[in-house]
Amino acid sequence: MSKAAHNHKQCLDLFARMSEYLDGELDESLCRSMEGHLSGCPACRVCLAELRRTVQLHHASGNVVAIPESMAARLKELCEQFNKQ
Amino acid sequence: MTETPNPPKIDDPDHDLIVAIQEGSPSLFTDLVQRYGKPLYNFGLKMCGKSDTAEDLVQETFLNAFRYLGSFRRETKFKNWLYRIATSVCIKNRRKSKFAPERELSLEEFLPADEAAVEREVPSWAALPIDQVLDEELKQHLQASILALPEKYRAVLLLRDIEGFSTEEAGQMLNLTPANVKVRLHRARLFLKDRLKGYFENE
Numbered sequence: 334m335s336k337a338a339h340n341h342k343q344c345l346d347l348f349a350r351m352s353e354y355l356d357g358e359l360d361e362s363l364c365r366s367m368e369g370h371l372s373g374c375p376a377c378r379v380c381l382a383e384l385r386r387t388v389q390l391h392h393a394s395g396n397v398v399a400i401p402e403s404m405a406a407r408l409k410e411l412c413e414q415f416n417k418q
Numbered sequence: 419m420t421e422t423p424n425p426p427k428i429d430d431p432d433h434d435l436i437v438a439i440q441e442g443s444p445s446l447f448t449d450l451v452q453r454y455g456k457p458l459y460n461f462g463l464k465m466c467g468k469s470d471t472a473e474d475l476v477q478e479t480f481l482n483a484f485r486y487l488g489s490f491r492r493e494t495k496f497k498n499w500l501y502r503i504a505t506s507v508c509i510k511n512r513r514k515s516k517f518a519p520e521r522e523l524s525l526e527e528f529l530p531a532d533e534a535a536v537e538r539e540v541p542s543w544a545a546l547p548i549d550q551v552l553d554e555e556l557k558q559h560l561q562a563s564i565l566a567l568p569e570k571y572r573a574v575l576l577l578r579d580i581e582g583f584s585t586e587e588a589g590q591m592l593n594l595t596p597a598n599v600k601v602r603l604h605r606a607r608l609f610l611k612d613r614l615k616g617y618f619e620n621e
Contacts, residue, residue, distance in 0.1 A: 349525055352604035358585065376536045379544075386544035386551075387611040388579055391564070393548050394557045395580040400459045404473045408455045411480055412448040418484075 343370050347377055351384050432496040439487060447484050454497070455480075458504055464576055465508050467565045475511070479504040494590065501581065502591040505573055512569055520568045528608040543618045556617070563613040571606040578603050 347370055353359050354367050371378050400408070430436070432450065439446045458479060462472030482503050490499055530536050543551050564572060577588040578599070589599045 345529075348529065349604070352607055353600055356585075358600070375538045379537045379540050382540040382544045383611050383615065384607055387607055387614055389548060390552055390556070390614070391560055391575075391579055391610065393552055394560045395464075396557070397456065397460050398463065400456050401469060401473075404455070404459055404469075404476065407473055407477055408451055411477065412451050415447045415451070415484060416445045418444040418447075 344374060344377055347371075347374075348380065351381055354381070355385055355388065428492065428495060430492065430495040430497075433492065436487070436490065436492060436496050440490075444484075447487070450483070450496070450500075451480055454500055458500070461501070461504060461576065461581065462508070464561070464564060464580065465505075465569075465572065471511075475504060475507055478507045482507065494587075498583065498587050498591060501577065501583070505577070505591050508573070509569070520570055523568065523571055523605040523609055525605065525608075528605070528612060541615075541618065543614070559613075559617050560610075563610050566613070567606055567609055571602050571609065574599055574602040575606040575610070579607075 347354075347367055350359065350363070350367070354364065359367065371381065432453075435446060435449055439450075455476060458476045459472055462475035463469065466472050466475065479500065483500055486503075490496070564575065567575060573592060574588055574594075577583045577591060578585070583591070585596045585599050585603075588594070588603075589596050592599070594602070
């Protein structure tokens with residue numbers, strides 16, 4: 334976080350709550366104070382952009398793979414077991 | 419299986435099926451196996467990293483869910499209850515294994531060490547459209563990064579950012595307060611962000 338020209342503590346506070354900000358989980362007044370700080374702090378803006386992109390990339394890459402044959406066979410066995418109940 | 423009297427109403431797509439099973443049609447549980455087999459396997463694979471371990475997780479989760487469905491009070495969605503079982507199976511199995519104690523992630527370790535390390539411009543990987551950044555090699559890296567997370571952070575990250583559960587839902591599944599979920603999720607994301615930065619800086 335930036336250590337120059339402005340309130341360093343505010344950077345640290347913001348750093349700790351960036352995910353809540355991204356998730357829309359901060360109350361309105363904290364949100365406003367975050368945005369006020371972000372507008373004057375390029376380092377925090379970069380950090381936030383990187384964090385947002387990290388979440389986006391993981392979300393986008395969370396592809397669902399097909400189950401292997403061995404899993405399909407085990408699920409079939411389970412179903413046969415439950416059908417006997 | 420006995421029905422719990424007057425359970426609170428929640429909007430659960432599995433509601434009718436669960437009621438039918440609890441009211442005397444246990445064989446209908448196979449519909450739930452068909453519905454959740456694949457998503458649970460994928461969750462297990464991301465959680466454990468190994469196909470055979472993921473298969474064991476799926477099997478144990480369904481067996482436990484079937485065994486205890488009679489006491490499921492429908493106060494939460496069935497899917498949430500199922501993932502809660504899956505997560506606890508995973509954590510229990512890990513405790514039985516011989517892994518080293520889990521590492522804690524602290525906020526401080528993700529702070530830049532000095533002023534020179536602070537960036538002023540958003541790097542291209544964070545600015546370009548996603549489809550220009552995300553290729554197969556990066557997908558492999560992202561998957562490996564999730565597996566490199568200590569398990570308690572990985573569970574939160576998967577439930578929140580991959581499976582899409584809310585903070586409150588993830589907290590219920592993991593027996594954590596919402597505040598603790600938020601702390602773990604943030605540290606997990608910072609860990610993954612640093613790994614991503616390293617990946618692109620070494621390209």
